[in-house]
Amino acid sequence: MKQTLFIALLFIFAACEDKVEDIYRYSRSVSQSKTYPVYLDMSDIGNIQVKSSMTPVAPFKIVANDKYYFVGEMMKGIHVYEKTGEHAVNYLCFIECKYLKAFDVIDNHLFCNNFIDLVVLDVSNPLQTVVAHRQKNYFNRFSSYASYWNISSEEGKGCIVDYQQEALSGIVTDEQPNLDFTEYDQLYGNLTTKDIPASWISDNPENDKPYLGIAKAGDDKIYTFGQYNSWAICSYQGGTFRFTEEDLWTNPPGNYNYAPPYYYNDAHPIRLINKDGILYILGSGNYSSRGYFDCIFYNTILVTYSNYFPDYMPVDITYIPSMHRFFTLFDDSIRSSLVSENIVYQNIQSYSDYKTIPGAVAITETQDKLITLGSVLSVSVPTPNDIQILKIYPDISGSCLLKEDNVLAVANRQGLFFYDISNLENITRIP
Numbered sequence: 001m002k003q004t005l006f007i008a009l010l011f012i013f014a015a016c017e018d019k020v021e022d023i024y025r026y027s028r029s030v031s032q033s034k035t036y037p038v039y040l041d042m043s044d045i046g047n048i049q050v051k052s053s054m055t056p057v058a059p060f061k062i063v064a065n066d067k068y069y070f071v072g073e074m075m076k077g078i079h080v081y082e083k084t085g086e087h088a089v090n091y092l093c094f095i096e097c098k099y100l101k102a103f104d105v106i107d108n109h110l111f112c113n114n115f116i117d118l119v120v121l122d123v124s125n126p127l128q129t130v131v132a133h134r135q136k137n138y139f140n141r142f143s144s145y146a147s148y149w150n151i152s153s154e155e156g157k158g159c160i161v162d163y164q165q166e167a168l169s170g171i172v173t174d175e176q177p178n179l180d181f182t183e184y185d186q187l188y189g190n191l192t193t194k195d196i197p198a199s200w201i202s203d204n205p206e207n208d209k210p211y212l213g214i215a216k217a218g219d220d221k222i223y224t225f226g227q228y229n230s231w232a233i234c235s236y237q238g239g240t241f242r243f244t245e246e247d248l249w250t251n252p253p254g255n256y257n258y259a260p261p262y263y264y265n266d267a268h269p270i271r272l273i274n275k276d277g278i279l280y281i282l283g284s285g286n287y288s289s290r291g292y293f294d295c296i297f298y299n300t301i302l303v304t305y306s307n308y309f310p311d312y313m314p315v316d317i318t319y320i321p322s323m324h325r326f327f328t329l330f331d332d333s334i335r336s337s338l339v340s341e342n343i344v345y346q347n348i349q350s351y352s353d354y355k356t357i358p359g360a361v362a363i364t365e366t367q368d369k370l371i372t373l374g375s376v377l378s379v380s381v382p383t384p385n386d387i388q389i390l391k392i393y394p395d396i397s398g399s400c401l402l403k404e405d406n407v408l409a410v411a412n413r414q415g416l417f418f419y420d421i422s423n424l425e426n427i428t429r430i431p
Contacts, residue, residue, distance in 0.1 A: 031169040032179045036188040040159040044194050045098050045115050050129050054079065054094040059411035062402035063105045063216075068092070068126060070110060071400075071411045072103050075205050078110065079416075080126040087407055087418040087430045095121065095129050099196075101205055102214040102272065104222060109236050111222045116140040116151060116159065116210050118224070120236045133241045135234075139210040144228045149211050149268060151200075161193055206270045207284055213272025217279060225269060267292060275318060275364070282314045293317055293328055307337050318365045320382065327370060327382065329363040332356065334370070334380075334387060354387040356380070364403045369424055373401050373410060379424045391425055 056079060061072040069081040069089060077096040081089035095110075097103075097119070103112040108124040109132065118138035122130050140159070142149040152160040166188055170179045202208050217223045217233075226232040230245040264283065267290070271282040283292045291313040294306045307326065316329040326337040334354045360372040369390065370380045377396035381388045396419065398410035406422040407430065418430040 027171055027173045029169070030172050030179070031167055032172075032181075033165050033167045034181050034184060035163050035165050036184075036191055037154065037157075037160045038162040038164055038191045038193055039154070039157050040161045040196065041192040041194045042115070042117070042158060045196075046117065046119075046134070047098075048114065048119065048121065048129070048131055049096045050127060051094045051096055053091065054096075056411065056413050056415065058413075059398075059400050061103065061400055062409050062411055062416070063103070064402065064404075064409075065105050065107060068123065069402075069409065069416055070103070070105055070123075071416060072100060074101060075099055075201075078103065078112070080123070081416050082126075089416055089418075091415065093127055095123075095126065097121075102212050104214050104216040104274075106216060106220055106222065106235070111214055111216075111234070111236075113139055113210075113212050113214065116153075118234070120241065132239075133236060135241065135243070138232075139212040139224070141227050142211075142225075145265060146228060149209065151209050157190070161195070161197060164188060164191055207268075211268045211270070213269055213281065215272045215274040215279060217274055223272065223274075223279060225272070264292070266290075273317070278319055280317050282317065284313055293326070295319075295326075305337075305339055309335070315361060316363045318363050318370070320365050320368055320370075322368055323382065323384070325382070327363060327365070329356075329360055329372065332358040334363070334372075336382065336384075336387075338384075354382075356387065357389075357392070361399055362401045364401060364408075366403060366406075366421060367424060371401075371403075371408070371421070371424075373398050377410075377427070379427070391427075393427055396427070396429075 054076070056073060058074060059071045060074050063070050067083055069083070071079040071081065073079060077094055077100055079094055080092045082092045084090050097112050097114055099115040101113055103110055108122060110121040110123050112119050112121060116137055116139045118135040119131055120133040122132040137153065140150050140153060154160060166184050168179045168181060168184060172179060200208060213225060215223050220235050220237065222234050224232045226245045230247045232243065233246055234241065234243040266287070267283045267285045269281050269283045273280040278295050278297055280293055280295045285291060290310050292306065292308045293314050312330045312335065314328050314330060317326060319326050324339050326339065328335045328337065332355065334356050336354065356372060357376060357378050360374040362373040364371050370382055370387065372378050375397050377393040379390040381390050396410065398412040400411050402409040406420060408419045408421045410417050410419065420428050420430055
């Protein structure tokens with residue numbers, strides 16, 4: 001009996017010893033790390049304020065309604081000029097909208113980008129501008145192979161600015177191989193910063209993410225770039241924001257299919273323009289100075305054209321219907337693109353390059369002639385084979401323009417000015 005009890009006790013002690021060895025063998029002290037995203041706090045960026053004034057530096061766009069002119073300042077906001085008479089204005093205020101890169105107006109509502117958000121501003125009284133609607137993440141929704149256009153973000157938390165790594169030390173076993181980061185999750189799970197990384201902002205912000213464009217088309221619609229193979233079209237009426245994604249490129253006349261013109265795998269859009277019933281997209285190559293333009297005649301029959309420039313970055317563009325030619329402005333030249341009159345083929349038939357006055361930043365057409373604006377204003381006469389300078393106005397300069405019938409509005413560092421262009425050989429300022 002005693003022998004049997006002794007043997008039993010040996011087995012018990014052996015079992016206990018094995019358990020202790022097993023625990024020791026698979027337990028170890030480790031240090032593990034976990035990465036936590038840092039999100040962008042939009043409270044400062046989204047704070048749109050009205051200020052009494054701001055000195056213009058480099059205006060990039062002019063739009064108008066029946067009471068006001070709105071002059072955009074890249075990455076700053078919008079100067080507001082009140083109409084006090086026929087082509088007479090008074091500087092009213094400055095609407096600060098940080099990271100503004102595109103905007104347009106319909107009646108009393110400004111549609112602006114506010115970084116990645118689309119905001120609709122009620123400017124019926126610009127001195128008391130209010131945000132009528134904010135569509136969050138509107139310019140950060142690209143999908144399919146263009147998803148790399150997006151700024152990294154997380155649903156409900158916003159854009160990811162950076163990552164922070166935290167380390168934790170402790171004992172792990174085969175049954176619990178990971179340390180408990182619950183306390184760290186509570187501390188670091190919602191990190192935020194108000195600072196946008198310097199790498200997100202370049203000297204040419206129109207080339208930076210988010211890639212966007214805003215242009216009024218028709219009387220009450222705003223066109224922007226859609227998620228994929230579409231236009232994003234929105235409006236704001238009766239206190240209601242309406243938004244649709246529409247594919248306008250799949251079924252043009254003829255037996256051809258056209259994807260949206262801004263989806264190139266080696267380029268991205270930098271500007272969306274509406275001129276005389278034509279929507280233009282100007283684009284830039286991702287890794288070089290290459291560029292392109294695409295356009296659609298949206299208010300007539302659906303016709304689209306594309307043009308790729310292997311060595312040039314487009315600055316602005318216009319079209320002379322009588323010549324069936326697009327004239328694309330570059331830093332020191334203008335490129336003429338003859339288009340087919342046959343809407344079925346919709347192709348570019350020939351190209352011509354012309355040297356022009358360096359430093360021009362805007363181009364428009366009137367009376368079958370070209371007006372370029374920069375350090376000077378010039379008027380040129382285009383022909384199928386050449387562009388001849390008609391007259392140069394050294395006293396007129398600016399960084400953007402708006403043509404309304406026979407009046408040209410020009411914005412520069414000194415303000416907003418108007419010129420009578422009914423006689424292109426004698427352009428005069430309207431007092």
